[in-house]
Amino acid sequence: MPIHFSHPRTGEIVTANLQPTVTVISPRYAESYSFDRAGRLLSLFVDGRSIQRTLDHRLLVRQKDADARRVELSPDERDALLARVFAALHDLADSLPQARLAPSDAAALAAELNTILAMGPQALAADGEAYRRLYLPVSILPPDQYMALVVQATEGCSWNRCTFCGLYRDRQFRIRSVEEFRAHCQAVRDFFGAGIGLRRGIFLADANALITPQERLLALVRTAQEVFGEPGRPRPLYSFVTAFDVERKSQDDWSALRALGLRRVYVGLESGDDELLRFVNKPGTAADAVQAVRDLKLAGVSVGVIAMIGLGGDRFAAQHTANTVAAIRAMPLDRTDVIYLSPYTPAPLTPYPAQAETAGIRSLTAQQIRAQTQAVRDALRAHFPQTRIAPYHVEGFAL
Numbered sequence: 001m002p003i004h005f006s007h008p009r010t011g012e013i014v015t016a017n018l019q020p021t022v023t024v025i026s027p028r029y030a031e032s033y034s035f036d037r038a039g040r041l042l043s044l045f046v047d048g049r050s051i052q053r054t055l056d057h058r059l060l061v062r063q064k065d066a067d068a069r070r071v072e073l074s075p076d077e078r079d080a081l082l083a084r085v086f087a088a089l090h091d092l093a094d095s096l097p098q099a100r101l102a103p104s105d106a107a108a109l110a111a112e113l114n115t116i117l118a119m120g121p122q123a124l125a126a127d128g129e130a131y132r133r134l135y136l137p138v139s140i141l142p143p144d145q146y147m148a149l150v151v152q153a154t155e156g157c158s159w160n161r162c163t164f165c166g167l168y169r170d171r172q173f174r175i176r177s178v179e180e181f182r183a184h185c186q187a188v189r190d191f192f193g194a195g196i197g198l199r200r201g202i203f204l205a206d207a208n209a210l211i212t213p214q215e216r217l218l219a220l221v222r223t224a225q226e227v228f229g230e231p232g233r234p235r236p237l238y239s240f241v242t243a244f245d246v247e248r249k250s251q252d253d254w255s256a257l258r259a260l261g262l263r264r265v266y267v268g269l270e271s272g273d274d275e276l277l278r279f280v281n282k283p284g285t286a287a288d289a290v291q292a293v294r295d296l297k298l299a300g301v302s303v304g305v306i307a308m309i310g311l312g313g314d315r316f317a318a319q320h321t322a323n324t325v326a327a328i329r330a331m332p333l334d335r336t337d338v339i340y341l342s343p344y345t346p347a348p349l350t351p352y353p354a355q356a357e358t359a360g361i362r363s364l365t366a367q368q369i370r371a372q373t374q375a376v377r378d379a380l381r382a383h384f385p386q387t388r389i390a391p392y393h394v395e396g397f398a399l
Contacts, residue, residue: 003105008098016109021198023112027088036195039119040127044085051081055399057128070398082121089117134187139167140397141203142266142304143390144338145238149192149199149228150399151185152176153220157207159242162270163280163355164311166347168207175212178219185227201236201263202228210241210265214253221260234261241265244284246292254299264337265296266304272327273319276312279359280352286327293331302336306392307376310344310369313361321372325379333387339380340392343369 003016007027015026022042026032034042044051050062052070059078060070073081093113096106119127138150156173157165176184189196202224204210212220225234237260246254246267254262271277272286293303305328312320328339346353356363364372377389 001105001108003101003109005099005101005105007092008095008100014092014099016112018108018112023116025089025092025113025116027092031088033085033089035116035119036192036198037115038193038195039115039117040195041082041085041116041119041124042198044081046081046085052398053124055128055131057125057131058398060398079121082124086117086120089113093117130191134184134191136171136206138205138399139207140394141205141399142238142240142306142338142340143392144304145201145203146397146399147199148201148203148238149188149196149235150203150205151181151188151224152205153181153217153224154206154209154212158211158245159208159283162282164270164308164344164347164350164352166350169349171206175209175216176220178216178223181220182223182227185224189227196228201238202261204237204239206240208240208242208245210239210257211245211248214249214256218256218260221257221262225261229261236263237261238264239266241267241292242283243267243269243289243292246295247288251295251299254296254301258300262301264302264304266306266340267292267296268306269324269327270306270308271311271316271320272307272324273312273316274323276316276320279316279355280311286323290327290330293333297332303331303333304338304340305331305333306340306342308342308344309373309376310364313356313363314368315359315361317364317368317372321375325376328380329383333384335386335388338388338390339384340390341373341376342392342394343373345395 001018007014012028017024024034032045041053052060059073154175156171157168158173229235269289274285307324
């Protein structure tokens with residue numbers, strides 16, 4: 001519901017857009033703030049900067065270069081900016097009785113501002129603390145799942161020995177009991193409150209929750225659907241899986257998960273070159289990944305295939321490019337699937353940088369990364385004209 005009016009005191013044009021899952025308020029030209037239905041601040045556009053508020057209460061400034069890491073504001077900068085934003089919102093709320101607005105619009109906007117102002121700077125800080133108590137760090141999600149409802153059915157990664165990956169080095173792999181998981185889901189539901197409608201689907205975390213033995217996995221998925229779904233209308237469910245682990249489940253197993261809402265599984269191919277996979281200690285082979293995708297597709301589950309651009313540096317560049325293209329082209333992908341091209345980014349406390357240096361491998365330059373990305377994209381686009389091919393910048397991830 002869009003609302004437009006002139007501010008009674010300043011004459012600025014105020015715009016408020018009240019939608020079922022999000023509210024966007026622009027108190028003046030070239031400035032806007034967005035909130036979920038619980039009044040939780042989501043993002044800001046101020047002073048020509050696009051800023052995301054993370055669930056753990058950081059403010060990240062998006063850079064004009066899409067490949068660049070977002071810059072986090074210091075706590076003092078964050079607090080000063082939030083004080084300024086909420087002062088503008090208080091002023092707007094105080095001005096409403098004098099604004100030339102239809103009574104229904106004035107009442108709707110006043111109610112929304114009351115909800116937002118109740119989630120002011122102190123409440124947002126407490127909200128961030130509550131998030132940190134609720135979750136182990138959510139290390140990564142696929143880009144199309146950044147607004148998912150994340151629930152941690154497992155902790156960590158069952159393999160956790162790839163030399164390039166540092167995402168789960170801080171925890172041991174563990175599968176939660178059904179009782180513990182139910183309590184977690186209920187706490188997640190309570191945390192998001194009225195803002196839960198913005199979360200489009202359920203992402204079953206951490207790294208490869210689908211490795212869970214089938215009967216227990218079915219119980220966990222049913223629990224998530226009981227807490228978050230509607231009778232007869234399960235929420236769409238998404239998760240990562242290691243290609244090598246897909247064969248642990250039968251076609252009937254995957255079909256049963258599909259019936260409970262599983263819609264897309266993300267497979268980290270990383271490379272179609274088996275020599276490179278062995279070098280970085282990635283389990284399985286390119287053929288395993290191809291077969292995994294075939295099995296999932298036969299069960300009616302779409303896939304997200306992730307290839308890591310630049311992995312293996314100059315030594316592996318040619319074979320990595322050619323064999324990755326060949327492996328992905330052997331997969332039965334269609335318009336329901338997505339191919340992600342993710343530039344390798346050195347991760348702290350991982351063996352790969354030293355391993356590559358010892359082997360005399362030089363990292364690809366930025367220009368070479370762009371060239372490899374373009375080569376892979378062009379080859380796949382010609383083969384899969386309807387399949388989405390998108391970048392996946394791990395450095396840009398933040399909930």
